[in-house]
Amino acid sequence: MTTSIKNYTNTFNIRGKEIKITAPARFDDSTQKVVPDMTLDNAAIKIAQDKYREMFDFVKPEEIKALRQKWNLT
Incomplete structure (x- = not known):
């Protein structure tokens, strides 16, 4: 299987809020599905x-x- 990286828009649910982002994702070149x-x-x-x-x-x-770090805390 050969793959490529393209931008992909996805929605994440964080604490009940839908967060829509576009980020790189890997796609199968033959099916064009995210892997x-x-x-x-x-x-x-x-x-x-x-x-x-x-x-x-x-x-x-x-x-x-x-x-x-500024306050020298561990």
């Missing part, structure tokens, strides 16, 4: 989670890490 790719799938989930955090003004994990 599992853990790296790309996890990246899409992270994009959806980041969009959710932005919509509801949540603190991002990177911001928490930066504050912990």
